[in-house]
Amino acid sequence: MPVIPPAAPADVPPADAAMPQDFDALLHQDPEVAGILLAESRRQSSTLQLIAAENSTSPAVLAALGSPLANKYAEGYPGARHHGGCEQADAAERVAVRRATTLFGAEHANVQPHSGSSAVLAAYAALLRPGDTVLAMGLAYGGHLTHGAPGNFSGRWFEFAGYGVDPDSGLIDYAQVRALARARRPKAIVCGSISYPRHPDYETFREIADEVGAYLIADTAHPMGLIAGGAAPSPVPYADVVCATTHKVLRGPRGGMILCGSELAERIDRAVFPFTQGGAQMHTVAAKAVAFGEAAAPAFAVYAHQVVAHARVLAAGLEAEGFEVATDGTDTHLVVVDPAPLGVDGRTARDRLMAAGMVLDTCALPYGDARGLRLGTAALTTQGMDEADVARVAVLFGAAVRERGDAGRLRSEVRELAERNPPYPG
Numbered sequence: 001m002p003v004i005p006p007a008a009p010a011d012v013p014p015a016d017a018a019m020p021q022d023f024d025a026l027l028h029q030d031p032e033v034a035g036i037l038l039a040e041s042r043r044q045s046s047t048l049q050l051i052a053a054e055n056s057t058s059p060a061v062l063a064a065l066g067s068p069l070a071n072k073y074a075e076g077y078p079g080a081r082h083h084g085g086c087e088q089a090d091a092a093e094r095v096a097v098r099r100a101t102t103l104f105g106a107e108h109a110n111v112q113p114h115s116g117s118s119a120v121l122a123a124y125a126a127l128l129r130p131g132d133t134v135l136a137m138g139l140a141y142g143g144h145l146t147h148g149a150p151g152n153f154s155g156r157w158f159e160f161a162g163y164g165v166d167p168d169s170g171l172i173d174y175a176q177v178r179a180l181a182r183a184r185r186p187k188a189i190v191c192g193s194i195s196y197p198r199h200p201d202y203e204t205f206r207e208i209a210d211e212v213g214a215y216l217i218a219d220t221a222h223p224m225g226l227i228a229g230g231a232a233p234s235p236v237p238y239a240d241v242v243c244a245t246t247h248k249v250l251r252g253p254r255g256g257m258i259l260c261g262s263e264l265a266e267r268i269d270r271a272v273f274p275f276t277q278g279g280a281q282m283h284t285v286a287a288k289a290v291a292f293g294e295a296a297a298p299a300f301a302v303y304a305h306q307v308v309a310h311a312r313v314l315a316a317g318l319e320a321e322g323f324e325v326a327t328d329g330t331d332t333h334l335v336v337v338d339p340a341p342l343g344v345d346g347r348t349a350r351d352r353l354m355a356a357g358m359v360l361d362t363c364a365l366p367y368g369d370a371r372g373l374r375l376g377t378a379a380l381t382t383q384g385m386d387e388a389d390v391a392r393v394a395v396l397f398g399a400a401v402r403e404r405g406d407a408g409r410l411r412s413e414v415r416e417l418a419e420r421n422p423p424y425p426g
């Protein structure tokens, strides 16, 4: 696992500053909760995590999350807090911001959003007024909850227009995006999706946004880790605001972040705090700094490229198993398949896969009402799987969906493959 070079010895506190967290103490004090945590750890190491939004953070990230910085209130920003005693909170946030701006080549970073959704909420709050029109990928094509779902703040407070994909190729129909932009004159255009396996064309989105005088918001919650590792194009040169999560391919703690140019920095910061949030979770901010440090190491670029190579192996393997692969493949960590050619619907397929120890989601498909299956290779790759392992996953996947062979034997092969590649060796 890549790490940041250690601080100079003079900067390391003395040993009496030892960390108090102790799992044995939890086990002793509260076996009920400790038992749940142990069972979850066992679940993660004995099944295959194919949920495209999940990954396994490093022990260093988990250490930062479990540190006493979790106790600290730090409303505001470094140097301008509403609470005393923020010296180390300020230091942690400054490191996180410096690493984020360097890693992504952005002028400004806000590392406080509690989640990807809060990052998007803050971006809308900074740029829009309630009732404004926003153009984003339609929910039926892979738009996120925050891109206009009726039950979400976005659908309640803004007028969303949704673009889609070409039903044959599955690719974004840029002519339709342009036509909708001209017809609806949105105040902002959002590019980003929960299931689009190809790279958005940020340059074309920028052109369309400029044509109608709209802000361009890139919601790169999914590919942010690929962008960090140079395995996907960066929206930073094109988008006014980039929103992301830190816990998907980027492999940091559960949380959000926002990048923007210096001209929007103050509006974005005020939209995060005090408009949409109170005190930031400073242990999470420190863990984000650790994750950005890991993502800046050369080993992370190797990881990001492997994630994509593995997704391509998985897509090819699933096609050979008879699944219909959306967009005929992938450029990212995401693979979306329709199990219909196997005579099985998405939900039944997911349940059969779960029974075999393969954990994943269903997702919308760009045609009809049937559900597809959405998979990702970020977690498998973190666990150290190679292309042969991933090719084997595709075969086991096909066997589970078809109910081919002995169910008990299938479950044990999945377990063995997972246990051979544990997320936390030792």
Ligand SMILES: *Cc1c(COP(=O)(O)O)cnc(C)c1O
Residues within 6 Å of the ligand: 053, 114, 115, 116, 117, 118, 120, 144, 146, 192, 193, 194, 219, 220, 221, 222, 245, 255, 256
């Ligand atoms: C995951 C995701 C989000 C939201 O992340 P949460 O941390 O779950 O709130 C927002 N947008 C897109 C496109 C996502 O994939």
